[in-house]
Amino acid sequence: EAGVAQSPRYKIIEKRQSVAFWCNPISGHATLYWYQQILGQGPKLLIQFQNNGVVDDSQLPKDRFSAERLKGVDSTLKIQPAKLEDSAVYLCASSLEPSHIQYFGAGTRLSVL
Amino acid sequence: GENVEQHPSTLSVQEGDSAVIKCTYSDSASNYFPWYKQELGKRPQLIIDIRSNVGEKKDQRIAVTLNKTAKHFSLHITETQPEDSAVYFCAALSSEVEYGNKLVFGAGTILRVKS
Numbered sequence: 060e061a062g063v064a065q066s067p068r069y070k071i072i073e074k075r076q077s078v079a080f081w082c083n084p085i086s087g088h089a090t091l092y093w094y095q096q097i098l099g100q101g102p103k104l105l106i107q108f109q110n111n112g113v114v115d116d117s118q119l120p121k122d123r124f125s126a127e128r129l130k131g132v133d134s135t136l137k138i139q140p141a142k143l144e145d146s147a148v149y150l151c152a153s154s155l156e157p158s159h160i161q162y163f164g165a166g167t168r169l170s171v172l
Numbered sequence: 173g174e175n176v177e178q179h180p181s182t183l184s185v186q187e188g189d190s191a192v193i194k195c196t197y198s199d200s201a202s203n204y205f206p207w208y209k210q211e212l213g214k215r216p217q218l219i220i221d222i223r224s225n226v227g228e229k230k231d232q233r234i235a236v237t238l239n240k241t242a243k244h245f246s247l248h249i250t251e252t253q254p255e256d257s258a259v260y261f262c263a264a265l266s267s268e269v270e271y272g273n274k275l276v277f278g279a280g281t282i283l284r285v286k287s
Contacts, residue, residue, distance in 0.1 A: 063215075092275075101178075101261050101277030102216065115274055150215070157273035158204060158265060163215040 061085065063164035065151050071170045077139035080167045084132070084153030090114075092161065093126055093136050094150040102150055108134065109157065141171045174199040174266030178278030185252050187287045195262035195278050196244040204265035205238060205245045206275075211258045219260075220247070252285045259283070 064083040072078050084091050089110050094102035105124065107115040111131040119126070123142070128134040138145055148166040175198040185191050197205075206221035222229045222236045222245065229236050233252075238245040249256055262278040 099280070101176075101263075101279050103277070104274055107274065160206070160218055160221065161275060163208075163217070165215045 063151055063153050063162055065149075065164035065167055067167055068165065069168050069170075071172065072141055073172050074143055075140040077137065078141055078169060079135050079137045080149050080151075080169075082134045082136070082151030082164060084134075084151070085162055088153035088155055088162075089131075090154045090157050090159075091128055091134050092152040092154075093134070094152065096148045096150055096166070098147070105136070107157070114157070138169075141169075143171050145169060146171045174202060174264055174274070174276040176262060176264050176276050176278040178262050178281055180281060181279065182282045182284070184284045184286060187252060187254060187285055189252055191247075191249045191252050191256070191283055191285075193247045193260055193262070193281045193283070194244060195246070195264075196242075197264040197276075198243065199264065199266045200240075200243065201267045202264040203267070205236070206263050206265075207236060207247050208261045208263065208277075209258045210261065210280075216261060249283075252283075254285050254287050257283055257285045 091108045093105045096102045105119045106126045108128045111128050126136045148168050150166045151164040152161040154161045178195045203224040208216035209219045210216040220236050233250045235248040259280045261280050263275045266274050
């Protein structure tokens with residue numbers, strides 16, 4: 060089966076610019092997650108969708124980050140404006156249901172200069 | 173909320189030796205504990221997981237043990253090989269009434285297997 064697809068793989072922007080990441084989960088997976096992984100740390104959940112509804116966005120910096128999953132399939136995560144501390148790998152994951160195994164995409168490595 | 177602590181942060185072993193990584197969690201309601209392996213520049217991949225109704229699970233050279241009373245779980249790798257070198261993350265699935273199930277990760281352990 061095809062895995063979780065993410066694009067782009069790498070992105071370099073200057074601070075205060077905006078950036079968007081895209082994720083296509085495994086077919087049939089109702090739950091989609093966006094994680095932020097800062098170098099040397101474990102992934103931190105930013106937002107969790109169940110179909111096209113938000114289940115948890117308690118750790119999403121809502122003043123600059125936004126995410127949507129309009130048709131309950133693919134999703135986009137946007138940062139506007141970016142800060143230096145947003146430099147990280149942004150991982151998308153999906154699972155059949157919240158308590159099931161999560162499968163990760165390859166991630167987008169963001170560098171903010 | 174759930175907090176997961178992982179030790180050690182780095183671990184070097186000789187090829188063929190065993191490696192043990194330990195994690196503790198805070199939420200007694202957590203009931204699912206996966207372990208992920210992440211090679212440099214690649215995606216985290218699930219290598220083994222355990223649910224709270226089981227004390228131990230084994231898959232070839234990899235085993236996980238869970239002590240619910242003490243709220244800790246461990247990853248055991250026997251007969252280590254150079255290809256086992258990677259970062260290993262433990263995680264706990266926390267059930268928060270307000271937000272539903274959330275996977276909380278440890279900080280990771282860098283495992284180096286020297287040949």
